[in-house]
Amino acid sequence: MSVPFLGRDNVYAALEPAAALEAVSGAFVNHARGEWFMPSKVYVPAPPDGDFRAMPARGGGYAVLKWVTSFPGNPARDLPTVAGIVLLSDAATGELRALLDAGAVTALRTGAAAVLAAETLADDGSGPAAVIGAGVNGRAVARTFVARGRPVMLWDARDGQAETLAEEIGEPASAARSREEVLAADVVATVTPGAEILFTPGSLRAGQHVSLMGADGPGKAEIDVEELLRARVVCDEWEQASHNGDIGRAVDEGRLSREDVAELGRVLLGEEEGRRSDDEITVFDSTGLAVQDLAVAIAVYERWREEPRAEAFAGMSEIDIG
Numbered sequence: 001m002s003v004p005f006l007g008r009d010n011v012y013a014a015l016e017p018a019a020a021l022e023a024v025s026g027a028f029v030n031h032a033r034g035e036w037f038m039p040s041k042v043y044v045p046a047p048p049d050g051d052f053r054a055m056p057a058r059g060g061g062y063a064v065l066k067w068v069t070s071f072p073g074n075p076a077r078d079l080p081t082v083a084g085i086v087l088l089s090d091a092a093t094g095e096l097r098a099l100l101d102a103g104a105v106t107a108l109r110t111g112a113a114a115v116l117a118a119e120t121l122a123d124d125g126s127g128p129a130a131v132i133g134a135g136v137n138g139r140a141v142a143r144t145f146v147a148r149g150r151p152v153m154l155w156d157a158r159d160g161q162a163e164t165l166a167e168e169i170g171e172p173a174s175a176a177r178s179r180e181e182v183l184a185a186d187v188v189a190t191v192t193p194g195a196e197i198l199f200t201p202g203s204l205r206a207g208q209h210v211s212l213m214g215a216d217g218p219g220k221a222e223i224d225v226e227e228l229l230r231a232r233v234v235c236d237e238w239e240q241a242s243h244n245g246d247i248g249r250a251v252d253e254g255r256l257s258r259e260d261v262a263e264l265g266r267v268l269l270g271e272e273e274g275r276r277s278d279d280e281i282t283v284f285d286s287t288g289l290a291v292q293d294l295a296v297a298i299a300v301y302e303r304w305r306e307e308p309r310a311e312a313f314a315g316m317s318e319i320d321i322g
Contacts, residue, residue: 002318004098006300011104013312014300017111017144024112025268027295030059031237032265038290040240043217049073051217053084057290062301063091064294068102070217072193075158081135081193082106088297096321098301102293103136105300109292111140113236114189114211115148117264117284121234121274122187122209128153128172130182132198133191133214134165141189141213142173155182189213194220194245201226206279215245216287223283225250231281234262234274236289244287 006014015023030036036059044052050071057064068084075081084102089095118129131142134156142152142165151172154162162175176182183198187209190198194215201224204210210231215222223246235241238258242251250256262272264284275282304313 001322002320003096004301004304004313005317005319006098006100006304006313007316008101008104010304010313010316011101011108011296011300014303014310015108015296017108017140017147019299020108020296021112021116021144021148023295023299024109024292025116027059027289027291028116028236028265029268031289031291032263032269032271035059036291036294038294040243041288041290046071053217055288055290055293057294058091059291059294060298061091062097062294062298063089063094064290064297065089066102066105066290066293068106072195075135082137086293086297088301098297098304099319100297100300105293105296106288107137107140109296110137110191110213110286110288111142111144112296113264113286113288113292114141114191114213114284115144117211117234117286118145118187118189118209119148120264120267121232121282121284123207123275123278127151127186128174129187129189130155130176130185131189131191132156132179132182134158134161135191137213138191139165139168141191142169145189146173150187153182153185155179187211190222192222194222197221197224199223199227203227204230204281206281209275209282209284211284211286212246213286215285217244218248220245221249222246225253225255228283228285229255231283232262232274232276233260233283233285234264234267235285236264236287236292238263240287240289241285245285247285
């Protein structure tokens with residue numbers, strides 16, 4: 001018996017960013033309805049700056065386990081920050097169905113979640129969205145904004161990184177002149193290692209929306225607690241977010257509780273409120289859900305089942321599992 005290994009290029013070619021957004025939107029809704037199940041992710045620290053993560057989920061007739069690493073210092077070693085493997089199994093029999101590159105799956109669902117939150121929570125407007133962080137996941141966020149018809153401004157702390165990505169994507173992507181320019185945009189997505197607070201007290205403007213994608217684990221932060229408390233806060237899932245990142249810090253300080261925070265899936269269902277006025281500040285705090293990975297993995301695998309000889313799957317490997 002063999003199973004397909006859908007590598008990075010296969011995953012990206014099989015699922016366009018707009019299609020990934022639709023899949024991830026369905027995952028949020030299915031999870032909020034209790035139809036898709038996942039426990040909180042498990043972290044295994046790897047000092048001084050890395051970690052391993054195990055992320056299981058079940059839904060749609062499948063189960064998934066993502067074993068993924070995050071090592072923010074890896075670009076300096078000419079290695080990717082995020083790497084790992086996704087195992088997709090049949091939920092009825094337990095049979096392994098496919099292996100997928102975790103970095104590509106993570107990037108697609110990160111881009112999808114950031115833009116979905118912006119479209120759901122931001123005030124109406126046609127100005128460019130700003131993306132802070134031009135790495136693999138920042139690239140996915142930018143590509144998803146563009147796929148949904150919105151221009152993007154890019155900024156990265158590394159010299160030339162934003163310019164290179166803007167050239168790769170082409171119009172309507174451009175490199176911002178400064179970090180201050182992107183922080184002032186109506187819609188901002190932060191895709192950083194979470195080692196630096198970007199939004200200090202008093203920095204957010206009325207009506208602004210921010211998708212915080214980088215502070216997805218313990219000890220990480222992209223916004224000051226005081227500034228977070230000025231906003232209407234929406235998370236991907238309370239149980240996980242309350243123990244990690246920006247929301248977790250506010251909870252640890254006793255300044256934020258479940259009643260103060262909406263979940264994006266419940267906002268999509270109309271069960272909880274998102275933006276409540278034009279001048280309200282909205283913040284989406286993402287910790288990354290296994291059900292999002294599941295949705296992307298299912299979409300890629302089912303595309304392979306329907307079109308195994310499609311160009312997207314050229315060079316794909318089959319792995320003998322006995």
